[in-house]
Amino acid sequence: MSAFAQPPGAGRKAVDVAIVGSGPTGMALAALLGCQGRSVVVLERYTGLYNLPRAAAFDDETMRTFQKLGVAEKMLPGTNVQRGYVWVNGDDEVLLDIEFDNPGRCGWPAQYMMYQPHLESVLDELITSLPTVEIRRGMTVESVDQQDGDDVLVRATDVEGSAYLVRARYVVGCDGGNGVVRQFAGGELDDYGFFENWLVCDFQLNRDVPDLPTFRQVCDPAEPIAIVNIGPRFHRFSFRLESAANREEVVHPDKVWPRVATYLTPEDAELVRVANYTFRSCITTQWRHRRILLAGDAAHQMPPFLAQGMVSGIRDARNLAWKLDMVLAGHPDSLLDTYQAEREPHVRYITEKAIELGRVQTMRDTALAAQRDAQMIAARKANQKPDKLRYPALSGGLIANHGDMFPQGLVSTSSTTALFDEIAGTGWLVVADGPQVLSGIAEGDRTAFTEIGGKEVIFGLTSMFDGAPVSDTAGVYTRWFAAHECVAAIVRPDGYVFGLARDAAELAGLAKELVAAVAPVPSRPPAPTA
Numbered sequence: 001m002s003a004f005a006q007p008p009g010a011g012r013k014a015v016d017v018a019i020v021g022s023g024p025t026g027m028a029l030a031a032l033l034g035c036q037g038r039s040v041v042v043l044e045r046y047t048g049l050y051n052l053p054r055a056a057a058f059d060d061e062t063m064r065t066f067q068k069l070g071v072a073e074k075m076l077p078g079t080n081v082q083r084g085y086v087w088v089n090g091d092d093e094v095l096l097d098i099e100f101d102n103p104g105r106c107g108w109p110a111q112y113m114m115y116q117p118h119l120e121s122v123l124d125e126l127i128t129s130l131p132t133v134e135i136r137r138g139m140t141v142e143s144v145d146q147q148d149g150d151d152v153l154v155r156a157t158d159v160e161g162s163a164y165l166v167r168a169r170y171v172v173g174c175d176g177g178n179g180v181v182r183q184f185a186g187g188e189l190d191d192y193g194f195f196e197n198w199l200v201c202d203f204q205l206n207r208d209v210p211d212l213p214t215f216r217q218v219c220d221p222a223e224p225i226a227i228v229n230i231g232p233r234f235h236r237f238s239f240r241l242e243s244a245a246n247r248e249e250v251v252h253p254d255k256v257w258p259r260v261a262t263y264l265t266p267e268d269a270e271l272v273r274v275a276n277y278t279f280r281s282c283i284t285t286q287w288r289h290r291r292i293l294l295a296g297d298a299a300h301q302m303p304p305f306l307a308q309g310m311v312s313g314i315r316d317a318r319n320l321a322w323k324l325d326m327v328l329a330g331h332p333d334s335l336l337d338t339y340q341a342e343r344e345p346h347v348r349y350i351t352e353k354a355i356e357l358g359r360v361q362t363m364r365d366t367a368l369a370a371q372r373d374a375q376m377i378a379a380r381k382a383n384q385k386p387d388k389l390r391y392p393a394l395s396g397g398l399i400a401n402h403g404d405m406f407p408q409g410l411v412s413t414s415s416t417t418a419l420f421d422e423i424a425g426t427g428w429l430v431v432a433d434g435p436q437v438l439s440g441i442a443e444g445d446r447t448a449f450t451e452i453g454g455k456e457v458i459f460g461l462t463s464m465f466d467g468a469p470v471s472d473t474a475g476v477y478t479r480w481f482a483a484h485e486c487v488a489a490i491v492r493p494d495g496y497v498f499g500l501a502r503d504a505a506e507l508a509g510l511a512k513e514l515v516a517a518v519a520p521v522p523s524r525p526p527a528p529t530a
């Protein structure tokens, strides 16, 4: 049977994008593509929602993506805003005390603690409501075949063992660290060699427990512990296990309660889940092979010390969704090559930072831990604040000269005050300080920009002029433009800055560069037929 032949009796479907896996990455990607009207099928091996927490926290950039999807408010009941993060040593002396920004640069609190089943149920409700998205649960994907044509064939098996085929223009493997799609994308796993075994114990609180730390790292060389709240009325204790620990024995509730006795009693809470995890760090060398792409844990895994694994997967989804949408609309397929070019260095930076942080937090050597404690306590006494961790700007790919996230602050029009994205939208934007800055853009480039959905947002930041449509209510943009010594920015649909311009001529050049990079290819491929 040829790769594209259909087994007799197999169900089938044809779509723009097939997504394998409905974890947070797959659901976010399906929602983003569905909101753009793309036909999507999500194939998930489990028959229902997973319904157990894994990730504990997300950041303001993720919340900005939920805002784009119109579900930010719905996420809130499953979250707690986290004010800070404390490290203590085995003697309960504070080593580090970080305060999170509120709001962060994306306009939302910089750290949310969350109950993941709530997040997933909100995303599931959203994608189920989108007319062009279908989620098929109980479908285990076995293989992905691509030939030289315009599509790719995904073969799945349902719970009864029947075959199901999806023909798609692109397939995105969002099937997690042990997923199957990666093997069809080629490439190898670049393994950082980081292996740590952790015992993760989740509790549902029966009552308020005063003094229960909400986000604390106990850097005790005898047994490093992470204590985090995981959304309203849920709490997690994670213990780093010795490699020799008996992993079957430690999960027994009788063994768990003594470990948490300093903080919780069985009257305070119910133990709802105990799991052993091996935290690993690896990144695939090939995120795209023609029509096969990888996102989320399928492409990269990192230890959770920075709470950035799921967040990075949702970033992948945001980066990929608009590129897939444009390519499907006839813009150059090479746009998809910018995905790995942009995302891989970003993920590598965060992964390496997470490993570095984890090694400091979880030292088992008592002499080294004592040295660490002395240094950190001395720094605190000297009032030395640790540098805020900033993730790198995107580079390579479709970035002209900047690549950082465009900030989001409160802005006003004549009729309303709201967060920037609510007013400006989240497509391509030229954001300018005054209308005269736009005057140099060639007419043809302006038309091409409008054709990709581009809009202009005009502030009056440095000089008042009559009728400035948007005012910088919270001063976020006045400060940002001044700090970057620019008068205009071109912002991409994922909120990252394509380029900054210091004057009208530079903006005209940027617009030309963008329009050339995304110019539609002359003959558009036909749409798939159902």
Ligand SMILES: Cc1cc2nc3c(=O)[nH]c(=O)nc-3n(C[C@H](O)[C@H](O)[C@H](O)COP(=O)(O)OP(=O)(O)OC[C@H]3O[C@@H](n4cnc5c(N)ncnc54)[C@H](O)[C@@H]3O)c2cc1C
Binding pocket: 020, 021, 022, 023, 024, 025, 026, 043, 044, 045, 046, 050, 054, 055, 056, 057, 058, 139, 140, 141, 142, 174, 175, 176, 177, 178, 179, 180, 200, 277, 295, 296, 297, 298, 304, 306, 307, 308, 309, 310, 311, 312, 313
């Ligand atoms: C203890 C712990 C704490 C963490 N804390 C944080 C945190 O605070 N913040 C954070 O951002 N991240 C955190 N992470 C990481 C985060 O959980 C992962 O990065 C995230 O879940 C990855 O999402 P994903 O959608 O890419 O993959 P997954 O969540 O693994 O989803 C993959 C999906 O694909 C499905 N699938 C697999 N194979 C197939 C197949 N062949 N056919 C069909 N479907 C398939 C699976 O059933 C699953 O539903 C933590 C992880 C752990 C373990």
